[in-house]
Amino acid sequence: MTGVADRVAVVTGAGSGLGRAYALELGRRGAMVVVNDIAAGAAQAVVSEIVAAGGKAAASSETVTSRAGGRAIIDLAISAFGRIDILISNAGILRHARFEEMGEPEIDNVIDVHLKGAFHVGQPAFAAMKRQGYGRMLFTASSSGLFGHPWQASYAAAKAGIVGLANTIALEGKDHSILCNVIMPSARTGMTQGVDYGWKAEVTEVGATLDRLIATPTDGVDRLDPDWVVPLAIHLVSDDAATTHGVFSACNGRYARVAISAAPGWIAPAMPSADDIAEHWPQICDAGNLFEPSSVYDEALDVRLALVKHT
Known part of the structure; x- marks a missing residue:
């Protein structure tokens, strides 16, 4: 069994949705x-x-x-x-608005919960x-952050x-x-059920992609149930995990590492x-042989080595 037994875990935003699913599975596996x-x-x-269910847990209603x-x-x-052995920073809110119409509440409230909240519990x-x-x-x-989402x-x-x-x-x-x-979880939760799809009439290419997604046949399994995300999360916080500095997607039952990479480019x-x-420009944009730097210095070193090679 994946090793979280006797570990102490904190899960934020755990009263419902993904956080609840994480917390219940951690408790089932013997974590406090x-x-x-x-x-x-x-x-x-x-x-x-x-x-x-025989586990140990404590409730917190503090804000992140x-x-x-x-x-x-x-x-x-x-x-x-x-x-404290495990932290799953999961608390979140969502506010929809056109970019040019976003006011301070739509900006500050979201950043306060997600990004500053990650700092506040993380430190x-x-x-x-x-x-x-x-x-x-x-x-x-x-995926909204790495790939984009209208409004x-x-x-x-x-x-x-x-991610940074x-x-x-x-x-x-x-x-x-x-x-x-x-x-990067894809799941049907209370937060996602409030998504405003009014953008479809204005961002037509993305809207067409969504329509194709909806029309694509499925295997009849609800792969957006939060429980489909839980196995990946539990592995990443377990004693068995050996990976760090990674971004991982759990999307409709597909589990995949997401890379932030740099093309060889032009020196x-x-x-x-x-x-x-x-x-x-074609050479600058050629992504046929991507390089994945592990730090800002790793990227600079790769460029320097390429420069030496070309001189």
Whole structure:
């Protein structure tokens, strides 16, 4: 069985949807779980389910949108169960608006929950994991962030920011046995059921793709049930996991690593002009032999080595 037994886990946004599914499975597998959700009744209901099944859990209704709230969530894990081994940063909200019409509530509220919330729980969790020499951190991104989604600019920006955050944590944590990864889940939850599809009339190419998706036959299995995402998440936070610095997609029963890569491109022999860029544009965009840098320095080193090779 995937190793999470006797580990202490924190799951934010765990009162419903994906977070609830993660928390219940962690509890079933023997982890001690802090179930965090600003809806106190929902958090307590999940705790009651875990306890009724013979597990151990504690409820938290603190908000991830403040430093104090994030620290209180992690402090509860340590005070109740002695340590913090696993963090699944899952709390989220969604606000829809055309990009040019987004006001401060549609921007700030989303970034506060997703991106700043990841900082607020991530920092105290990382510090505790570093002291104990072990940790598993899993942050929630979205295909909206890496691939785009109409009328979701703030959500997409926050989710893309989480990828950068997690990549940096992975680099800083590796020497302390802290693994950090990102999950991009596709699931039917209360948040996704509120998606506004009014954009289809304005973003016709994406709308046509959605129509084709809807019309494509399925195998009759509800692969958007949150339970289809759970196995990947549990593996990534388990003792068995060896991967860090990764982005992983769970989409309709397909589990896949998502790479952020750079094409070989064109190495300019001297300071180029815009005309030189235009002339070499096909080579710049040729993605036939992608390189996947593991850090900003890895990318710079690859370019330098290519420059040496070409001179």
